[in-house]
Amino acid sequence: MPGLDHEAAGLALPDLDRSSASDGNELVPGPTYRTSLAPRVLFATPEMSDFVKTGGLGEVAGALPRALRRHHDVRVLIPGYRQVVESCGDIALVAHLPGFADVPPCNLGFVETADGLGIYILLSAELYDRDGSPYGNAAGDFDDNDLRFGRLSLAAAELARGADPAWSADLLHLNDWQTALAPAYLAWRGARTPSVLTIHNLAYQGLFPHETLHRLGLPEDAFRVDGVEFYGQLSFLKAGLFYASQVTTVSETYAREITTPESGCGMDGLLRTRAAQGQLAGILNGIDESWDPRVDPHLAARFEAGDWKGKAANAEAVRQGFGLAVSRGPLFAIVSRLVHQKGIDLSLDAARTILSEGGQLVVMGQGEGHFEEALRGLAERNPGQVGVHIGFSEENARRVFAGSDFLLMPSRFEPCGLAQLYAQRFGSLPIVHRTGGLADTVEDEVTGFSFAEASANGLTQAVRRAIDAFGRKKRLNAMRQTAMSRDRGWNGAALDYCALYTRALGNSAPGRCQAA
Numbered sequence: 267m268p269g270l271d272h273e274a275a276g277l278a279l280p281d282l283d284r285s286s287a288s289d290g291n292e293l294v295p296g297p298t299y300r301t302s303l304a305p306r307v308l309f310a311t312p313e314m315s316d317f318v319k320t321g322g323l324g325e326v327a328g329a330l331p332r333a334l335r336r337h338h339d340v341r342v343l344i345p346g347y348r349q350v351v352e353s354c355g356d357i358a359l360v361a362h363l364p365g366f367a368d369v370p371p372c373n374l375g376f377v378e379t380a381d382g383l384g385i386y387i388l389l390s391a392e393l394y395d396r397d398g399s400p401y402g403n404a405a406g407d408f409d410d411n412d413l414r415f416g417r418l419s420l421a422a423a424e425l426a427r428g429a430d431p432a433w434s435a436d437l438l439h440l441n442d443w444q445t446a447l448a449p450a451y452l453a454w455r456g457a458r459t460p461s462v463l464t465i466h467n468l469a470y471q472g473l474f475p476h477e478t479l480h481r482l483g484l485p486e487d488a489f490r491v492d493g494v495e496f497y498g499q500l501s502f503l504k505a506g507l508f509y510a511s512q513v514t515t516v517s518e519t520y521a522r523e524i525t526t527p528e529s530g531c532g533m534d535g536l537l538r539t540r541a542a543q544g545q546l547a548g549i550l551n552g553i554d555e556s557w558d559p560r561v562d563p564h565l566a567a568r569f570e571a572g573d574w575k576g577k578a579a580n581a582e583a584v585r586q587g588f589g590l591a592v593s594r595g596p597l598f599a600i601v602s603r604l605v606h607q608k609g610i611d612l613s614l615d616a617a618r619t620i621l622s623e624g625g626q627l628v629v630m631g632q633g634e635g636h637f638e639e640a641l642r643g644l645a646e647r648n649p650g651q652v653g654v655h656i657g658f659s660e661e662n663a664r665r666v667f668a669g670s671d672f673l674l675m676p677s678r679f680e681p682c683g684l685a686q687l688y689a690q691r692f693g694s695l696p697i698v699h700r701t702g703g704l705a706d707t708v709e710d711e712v713t714g715f716s717f718a719e720a721s722a723n724g725l726t727q728a729v730r731r732a733i734d735a736f737g738r739k740k741r742l743n744a745m746r747q748t749a750m751s752r753d754r755g756w757n758g759a760a761l762d763y764c765a766l767y768t769r770a771l772g773n774s775a776p777g778r779c780q781a782a
Contacts, residue, residue: 305771307334308386308435310343310422312415312444313400316379317350320399321603322551322684323441323466326516329554330763332383333756337764341384341433343425345394345418346375350387357387361429367483369417374429386430388421412474415502416482419447426452426459435459437767443472446506447482450494453509454485460770462763463510465503467681468524468531469607472502497532507536511770513546514763516682517703521548529679549763550706551682552756557664557691559750564661565668569693571750574743577668577693584669587662588628588653595624596736598729599670599694601663601685604633604641604656609676609699614640615722616674616729621651623733629654630666667692671742672732676717676725680704690714690749695735695742697728711735713749 313319315328331340344350351357357375365371372390379385388394393414402408422445426435438461440448449461478500479489489495494505507513515521523529525538525546540546556562559577560570566583569576581597584590590597598620602608610633620627629641629652638656645652655662667673673689673696682703686696690707696714698704708714715732717724735742 304339305436305767306339306433307437307439307767308341308343308422308425309439310445310448311441312345312418314342314344317353318347318400322682325684326551329756333760334763341386343386343422346387346389347394347400348396363421363424363429366420368481369413369420369483372417388418393417412478412481415444416447419445420451422448423451427457437771440506442466443470443503446502449509450505460511462512462514462766462770463506465515473499475499504533507533512766513540514549516551517706518548519705520681520702521546523702547766549759550703551684552759553684553687553754555755557688559668559692562664564664571747580665580669584628584666590626590653591650593626595626596671596733597669598625598627598672598674599666600629600631600674601666602631604631604637607678609678609720610637612676612722612725613674616725617644619726619729621648625733627652628666630662631658632656667694670694671736672697675704676720677701677704678720687754690752691754693746693750695745695749697732712745713752
């Protein structure tokens with residue numbers, strides 16, 4: 267992809283300043299942990315499960331860099347949200363990053379996790395020390411998210427340019443719109459550091475008004491179709507899709523879907539171009555090793571494939587926890603954000619069939635108010651048969667996966683999905699709409715049940731097939747055993763990313779590259 271001449275445009279990225287920190291603290295060199303020739307990869311993310319997460323990206327950011335460390339020298343970059351700073355204790359200051367246009371200066375901190383993963387933290391109380399999620403609070407998205415994540419993107423670019431004198435990135439691995447300006451900043455500077463941008467959900471694009479261009483110090487010439495402009499707005503994500511060396515998303519099916527007008531969210535043309543150039547790939551997410559019913563400490567009883575008494579003990583505990591009656595019928599579960607995308611309306615329709623056939627339903631999640639109210643009403647009308655908990659905790663989710671027989675997941679679209687992988691690992695068979703990563707991970711009537719049309723009828727028919735399988739224990743247990751035996755770890759995905767890194771690096775760092 268072509269880059270703009272940033273110098274010719276009269277704009278230049280700020281000179282890096284390692285002389286002092288804005289709060290007077292002494293800067294110290296960032297530690298260097300590896301001396302091998304493995305390329306150095308900076309994994310930039312707006313959330314990470316070690317500290318704060320809102321969904322699948324946080325889970326990925328907590329697991330994938332660790333899997334990649336077997337092959338590359340990997341460090342993570344994350345904003346210094348209040349939750350991050352409070353959980354890290356002593357943070358070494360390794361650089362001061364100057365301001366740029368309206369993007370404020372900040373300090374760059376460094377910590378190491380207990381297992382040795384290096385984490386860079388952007389320290390700016392002005393931008394990140396707030397109540398709420400990484401992106402907003404009860405009132406909505408933060409008004410200055412353009413500056414907050416422009417700062418994150420710019421910091422990633424600066425780490426590729428030597429902001430930390432002890433370590434610089436050979437390659438940037440960027441995630442979603444919050445980091446997607448980084449390859450554009452590098453291109454405008456004329457830097458050659460390659461980058462990989464992973465789309466976790468194309469529907470979130472980081473759209474801001476035209477005046478944001480100047481707040482972020484972007485050249486006016488970038489505001490065009492072949493740049494950052496998207497229907498009169500500035501799009502962080504489009505900038506990354508245009509300037510990144512390689513683009514990935516989180517399943518092979520979703521990679522194909524987003525090149526179509528139906529699923530491309532207005533960016534299908536650009537994505538078709540990247541695909542035609544061999545620069546768009548789908549790499550399926552994995553799940554970490556803690557999702558193992560044989561060792562999980564949160565379960566009422568640990569179990570393994572074939573130990574169905576252990577699974578039954580978890581079902582009994584879930585029924586008790588949700589106030590359900592003792593039952594020999596199937597136990598269905600919803601563990602999800604309660605939003606339209608996740609097909610909650612379809613699950614509400616299918617609940618009639620579940621209950622009429624002697625099944626029960628437990629629900630855990632939060633989201634749109636009308637869905638929360640509808641689910642509460644369903645529970646009130648069906649005491650002992652439906653249990654609803656508005657909210658989420660991973661510990662309770664693990665218990666629900668371990669105790670349920672079937673997971674309802676009729677998402678209208680799903681880039682990858684993790685809940686179906688967790689459910690399979692715990693012997694709960696997913697019932698899914700055949701889309702995105704759900705199509706790639708659920709084999710119909712082998713490791714779950716799938717249906718083609720995202721409709722109440724499509725889901726209801728799949729539910730009937732699941733109930734039929736429940737009545738035939740030999741078949742049910744064979745499906746459970748097959749689902750639990752599938753390898754859903756990160757090793758395969760990590761190797762796929764390593765191959766992509768090698769391709770993106772090419773000859774850009776010939777002195778230090780080695781085959782992954």
